[in-house]
Amino acid sequence: MTNVLILGANGSIARFAIDLFLKETDAQLTLYLRNSGRLKNVDSSRVRIIEGDVLDIEKLKEAMIGQDVVYANLAGSLERMAKNVVEAMDSTDVNRLIWISSMGIYDEVPGERYSSILDPYRKSAAIIEASDLDYTILRPGWFTNKDEIDYETTPKGEPFKGHDVSRKSVADLIVKLAVTPGLEVRQSLGVSKPE
Numbered sequence: 304m305t306n307v308l309i310l311g312a313n314g315s316i317a318r319f320a321i322d323l324f325l326k327e328t329d330a331q332l333t334l335y336l337r338n339s340g341r342l343k344n345v346d347s348s349r350v351r352i353i354e355g356d357v358l359d360i361e362k363l364k365e366a367m368i369g370q371d372v373v374y375a376n377l378a379g380s381l382e383r384m385a386k387n388v389v390e391a392m393d394s395t396d397v398n399r400l401i402w403i404s405s406m407g408i409y410d411e412v413p414g415e416r417y418s419s420i421l422d423p424y425r426k427s428a429a430i431i432e433a434s435d436l437d438y439t440i441l442r443p444g445w446f447t448n449k450d451e452i453d454y455e456t457t458p459k460g461e462p463f464k465g466h467d468v469s470r471k472s473v474a475d476l477i478v479k480l481a482v483t484p485g486l487e488v489r490q491s492l493g494v495s496k497p498e
C-alpha cells in the first residue's frame with residue numbers, strides 16, 4: 304500500500320488521477336489543496352484532506368510525514384513551489400516526486416519556438432532536476448477531455464512527438480509511476496497521443 308500526497312488536488316489532471324488511484328490501486332491518498340470546499344465526490348475511507356498552501360513550508364512539511372510519493376499538480380508560482388517541495392521532501396526523507404510540467408520547456412517541440420510564458424515551468428523543472436530526489440517530470444501536450452487512454456512518451460533530449468493528450472492519459476501515467484517503484488526515476492518525459 305502506497306501513501307501518496309497530491310499537491311493541488313483540485314487541479315484538472317489531479318481529479319482524473321484521484322479517480323484512477325481509487326479505482327485501480329489500494330493507495331492511501333492525502334489531498335492537499337487551498338480550498339477543500341471545491342472537492343467533489345471523494346468520500347473514500349482512503350482519502351485524507353489537508354487544506355493548505357504549497358507556499359506554506361511548515362504546513363507542507365507536516366503533510367509530507369509518512370508519505371511514499373508526492374505528486375505535484377500545480378500552477379502559478381512554480382519556482383517558489385518547486386523550492387518548497389524539494390525542501391519539504393528533503394527534510395522529511397520523502398524521495399519520490401512526480402511533477403507535472405508542460406511540453407516546450409526545453410524548446411523541444413518541432414516547429415514551435417520557446418515562449419517566456421514557459422519560464423516558470425522551465426525554472427521549476429531545473430530546480431527539481433538539480434535535487435537528489437527520485438523525480439519524474441511529465442511534460443504533457445495540450446490537454447483534451449477525451450475519454451481515452453492513449454499516449455506515448457519521449458525522453459529529455461529527444462524532439463517532442465505529437466501535440467495533444469487526454470487528461471485521462473496523463474492521469475494513467477501518474478498512477479503507474481506512483482505505484483511502480485523505480486519506474487522512470489530521474490527522467491523528464493514528454494507525453495502525447497501518438498499521431
Ligand SMILES: NC(=O)c1ccc[n+]([C@@H]2O[C@H](COP(=O)([O-])OP(=O)(O)OC[C@H]3O[C@@H](n4cnc5c(N)ncnc54)[C@H](OP(=O)(O)O)[C@@H]3O)[C@@H](O)[C@H]2O)c1
Nearest residue numbers: 311313314315316337356357377378379405443444445446
Ligand atoms: N491546459 C493544458 O493543455 C496544459 C498542457 C500542459 C501542461 N499544463 C500544465 O499542467 C499543470 C497541471 O494542469 P491542470 O489542468 O491540472 O492545472 P489546474 O487545473 O490549473 O490546477 C493547478 C492547481 O494548482 C493549485 N495551486 C496553485 N497555487 C497553489 C498554492 N500556492 N498552493 C496549493 N495549490 C496551489 C490550484 O489550486 P486552487 O484550486 O486553490 O487554485 C489548482 O488546483 C498546470 O501547471 C498546467 O498549466 C497544461
